[in-house]
Structure formats: C-alpha cells, structure tokens
Amino acid sequence: MITIVDCGINNLRSVEKAFEHLGHATQVTRDPGVAARADKIVLPGVGAFGAAMKNLRDAELVEPLLDRIAAGAPFLGICLALQLLFDWSEELGLHAGLGALSGKVVRLPDATPQNPDLKIPHMGWSPLHFPRPTRLFAGLDDGAMVYFVHSYHVQPDDGEVVAASSTHGAEFVAAIERDNLMAVQFHPEKSSSVGLQILQNFARI
Amino acid sequence: MPATRSSAPRSTTMQAPTNWCFSTSRAAFYDHAGADELVFLDITASHERREMVAELAARVTEEAFIPFTVGGGLKTTVEMGAVLAAGADKIFINTAAHQTPELIAEGAARFGVQCIVVAIDAKRRGDNSWEVFLHGGRTPTGTDAVEWAARAEELGAGEILLTSMDGDGTQAGYDIALTRAVAGAVKIPVIASGGAGNVDHIYDALTQGRAEAALVASIVHYGTCTIRQIKEELRARGVEVRL
Numbered sequence: 064m065i066t067i068v069d070c071g072i073n074n075l076r077s078v079e080k081a082f083e084h085l086g087h088a089t090q091v092t093r094d095p096g097v098a099a100r101a102d103k104i105v106l107p108g109v110g111a112f113g114a115a116m117k118n119l120r121d122a123e124l125v126e127p128l129l130d131r132i133a134a135g136a137p138f139l140g141i142c143l144a145l146q147l148l149f150d151w152s153e154e155l156g157l158h159a160g161l162g163a164l165s166g167k168v169v170r171l172p173d174a175t176p177q178n179p180d181l182k183i184p185h186m187g188w189s190p191l192h193f194p195r196p197t198r199l200f201a202g203l204d205d206g207a208m209v210y211f212v213h214s215y216h217v218q219p220d221d222g223e224v225v226a227a228s229s230t231h232g233a234e235f236v237a238a239i240e241r242d243n244l245m246a247v248q249f250h251p252e253k254s255s256s257v258g259l260q261i262l263q264n265f266a267r268i
Numbered sequence: 269m270p271a272t273r274s275s276a277p278r279s280t281t282m283q284a285p286t287n288w289c290f291s292t293s294r295a296a297f298y299d300h301a302g303a304d305e306l307v308f309l310d311i312t313a314s315h316e317r318r319e320m321v322a323e324l325a326a327r328v329t330e331e332a333f334i335p336f337t338v339g340g341g342l343k344t345t346v347e348m349g350a351v352l353a354a355g356a357d358k359i360f361i362n363t364a365a366h367q368t369p370e371l372i373a374e375g376a377a378r379f380g381v382q383c384i385v386v387a388i389d390a391k392r393r394g395d396n397s398w399e400v401f402l403h404g405g406r407t408p409t410g411t412d413a414v415e416w417a418a419r420a421e422e423l424g425a426g427e428i429l430l431t432s433m434d435g436d437g438t439q440a441g442y443d444i445a446l447t448r449a450v451a452g453a454v455k456i457p458v459i460a461s462g463g464a465g466n467v468d469h470i471y472d473a474l475t476q477g478r479a480e481a482a483l484v485a486s487i488v489h490y491g492t493c494t495i496r497q498i499k500e501e502l503r504a505r506g507v508e509v510r511l
Contacts, residue, residue: 076355080330110380174455180478182457184382184426187480188304188510208510210304210335212357212382253335253357255299 065266066101068128069093070108070118070144078107078141081252085259087266099127103266104136107252108143112168112215113158115143125161132163132244137268139199140246145239146217148246154215163244166219172232184214185231189249197226197240199247201264209237209247209254209261216248243268295332298488302495304510306336307360307429307459307483322354329355337385337429345374352379360385360429363402366409366416369423376424385459386420387429388413390446398432398446405433413446414453421454428458429483435463439486442469447477459483467493467501474507 065082067075069091082089082105092098106128108115119125132138140148149160152168160168174181190206200207209229216235219225226240227247238247245265251258295306308324325338338351339360348359359379365372365386375384389405390398390413398413417428430450432443442463451458457480460473470482488495499509 076326076353077329077333077357080355081333084330084333182455182480186382186426186457250335252333255334259333 145246325354362387372423381426432462439465451478
C-alpha cells in the first residue's frame with residue numbers, strides 16, 4: 064500500500080491515478096496516525112513553500128513524516144516536496160523546511176542578455192542526466208525527458224545525494240536519492256512513460 | 269489538441285474539443301503517440317457543459333500521463349478550481365479574462381501562475397496590428413492583441429495560448445508575425461495556434477515565431493502526419509524536442 068500524504072494544497076489525483084494505472088493500491092491521508100504507520104510514503108506538492116510547511120505543521124504531519132524517513136520507509140517527494148526536505152527556502156521570505164537533508168532552496172537564475180528567452184517558471188520537458196546509478200532511475204537512459212514546473216531549485220550541502228540533474232539557464236538538481244529517501248523536482252505523474260517507469264521503480268522498492 | 273513544447277526543448281501541443289469527453293481514449297492515444305501536452309477546448313460553454321468539463325478532466329487524469337489544459341467558458345475561480353481539482357494541470361480563460369481582467373490575478377493568486385493560461389484570439393487588422401476577438405472570434409474588442417498579452421502577463425498569466433483567427437482552420441500556416449510580436453512582448457511562454465498544415469509551419473512558429481510550443485489539431489486528427497513524424501522532422505532540422 065502506497066500512502067499519499069495530502070499537505071492540503073495539492074492536487075493528488077494525478078499521482079493517485081498514476082499508481083493505480085501501474086496496479087498499486089494507494090490511500091490518501093492527512094491523518095498523522097495513518098502517516099505514522101505507512102510502509103511507503105509519497106508526498107506530492109504544488110504551491111508555495113511556506114504555505115505547504117504551515118499546512119504540514121497544522122496537520123501535525125511533520126513528526127510522523129520525519130519518523131518514517133528515519134525508520135527507513137521508502138519515501139518519494141514530488142516537486143515542492145523535494146524542496147520541503149531541505150533546511151530552508153527563500154521563496155516569498157525565508158521559511159524553515161523539514162531539514163531531512165542539509166541545504167537550501169533558491170530561485171532559478173533569471174534571463175540574461177546571453178539567454179534572453181529563459182523563462183521562470185521553468186515549465187516544460189527537459190532531459191535528465193544521471194551522475195550515478197540509483198534505484199529510482201533504474202532502466203532509464205541518460206537524456207530521458209520529464210515534465211517540470213518550478214521556479215525554485217534545491218542546493219544540497221552534500222552533492223552525493225544528487226540522483227539526477229537537468230539544466231535551465233544553469234545546471235540544477237532534478238532529483239535526490241539517499242537510501243530510502245527519494246525526491247524529484249519534476250512531475251513523474253505527468254512525464255508519460257518515463258515518469259510511469261520512475262513511479263514503478265519506487266513502488267517496487 | 270496536442271502541443272509540442274520547447275522550454276528549452278519545444279513541444280507539440282495537441283488540441284481536442286471537449287466532445288472527447290465520450291472518447292477520452294484519444295487522450296491516452298496522443299500520450300502514447302508522443303504529444304507533450306493536451307489542450308481541451310470547450311466550444312459550447314453552458315452550465316451543464318462546465319460540469320461535463322470537470323468530468324472530462326477527471327477521466328483524462330485516469331488514462332493520460334502528460335500535462336493537460338482545459339478551458340472555454342470558465343468564468344469564475346470556483347469553476348477554475350473545479351477543473352483543476354478534477355486533475356487538469358492548467359485552465360485557460362479567454363472571453364472572461366478580457367471582460368474581467370482581475371480574474372487572471374485572482375486565479376494566479378489562488379492556484380499559482382503556472383495554472384493560468386490566457387487564451388487570445390487575434391485577427392489581423394493591418395501590417396503589424398492584430399485585434400482581440402471574443403466569443404470564439406465573433407466579437408471584436410478594439411483591443412490590440414500584443415498589448416493585451418503584455419497586460420495579461422502583468423496580471424499573472426503563466427502562459428499565452430495565441431490563436432490566429434485568420435490562420436485557424438486554413439492549414440496555411442500560423443501567423444508568424446503575430447506569434448513573434450507577442451512572444452517578444454512577454455516573458456511567459458507563448459503557444460502558437462491556428463493554421464498548422466505541415467511541419468514547415470510548425471518549424472517556423474518555433475523558430476522565427478519564437479513560440480515555446482506549437483498547437484496542432486487537424487493535421488494529426490485527420491492523419492496528415494503523426495506527432496512522431498512531426499517531431500522527427502523538427503529534430504532533424506535542429507529543434508530540440510522530446511522523442
């Protein structure tokens with residue numbers, strides 16, 4: 064059973080339907096008790112960092128999520144949830160995150176005279192580069208394309224956690240994997256067959 | 269309809285009318301065929317129709333795993349929210365945005381700029397001048413299309429879906445000058461629409477026209493070419509696309 068945690072501002076339906084399409088049972092919850100017993104957790108996230116953290120705190124989900132991560136339960140953060148794992152973000156003021164990984168969240172680089180067509184948010188399909196083999200991206204070729212929608216990106220203190228990178232103006236971290244803890248900046252549930260493969264890899268861990 | 273987007277890479281957006289409601293397997297078909305996005309256009313907006321639009325979004329979410337946009341006739345943030353909650357990634361507003369520009373700002377504040385697409389139907393009125401038309405091209409506004417696009421961006425639009433009324437349905441090519449003028453006036457992505465008849469037209473929209481994505485409908489619906497053929501040809505000419 065995959066437990067999809069609802070932090071109150073996202074549309075979870077696409078993620079739920081993608082796992083169902085792959086043949087996996089899911090449950091959606093905001094209940095800290097249910098989250099605390101989950102075997103596998105998916106935390107999708109869209110919206111602003113500060114608002115999402117407030118929702119997690121108000122729903123008393125912070126502690127169960129961190130406990131499950133520490134206990135070794137497979138955890139997949141999607142989009143904003145990748146960012147939430149870090150210490151803090153500069154989105155709309157400074158906001159503390161979950162701190163499961165050290166590092167920060169900063170804005171993507173703005174357009175420059177050399178690159179006047181650079182848009183923020185970075186919205187669209189971009190190729191992934193894999194610096195090392197990981198469980199999450201098993202079976203995918205370097206250059207596999209996935210769908211992104213984001214204006215901020217993570218900067219881990221420990222570069223070893225990086226599982227995939229992509230480029231928008233400059234190279235940025237597209238995914239992390241550290242033992243049971245995985246998170247992606249893009250939307251696997253909107254990334255066609257490549258995205259479904261990633262979700263299947265996670266579901267089978 | 270499917271679109272081809274190129275944010276660095278360019279995309280093919282596929283446009284479909286919402287009567288796909290009853291044949292959503294087409295959405296899965298175009299996902300597998302390589303469309304980068306789908307746009308569902310509700311041509312006959314009515315109250316009942318809008319409920320069906322939310323139903324459509326829910327069904328597409330079950331079988332297609334690429335981003336999709338739904339719009340046509342949405343008038344309030346409540347209606348926008350219903351479609352997004354059903355699983356759409358973005359909504360577009362056209363007539364309502366022009367009549368009530370605050371709707372763009374309200375939608376952006378509530379759902380995020382990335383969700384709010386402003387659709388503009390433009391008709392050429394001179395060498396380098398295009399006028400915004402509403403109600404599916406029936407009502408002239410006197411508003412300059414390039415100025416309206418810039419204003420929509422200021423209000424919080426995340427994207428512009430730009431249709432040339434002159435090109436729409438002709439398969440004689442997008443209005444490249446229009447596309448280029450709007451793309452140059454805004455920092456947000458522009459999807460070129462209206463007139464795609466062959467790969468040259470799409471190539472022109474994504475290069476000279478500076479569009480981020482090209483929307484195609486008839487040429488793939490009627491089998492003139494496949495999305496894969498379009499993308500292979502674009503890639504062969506140096507346009508970065510997802511294959």
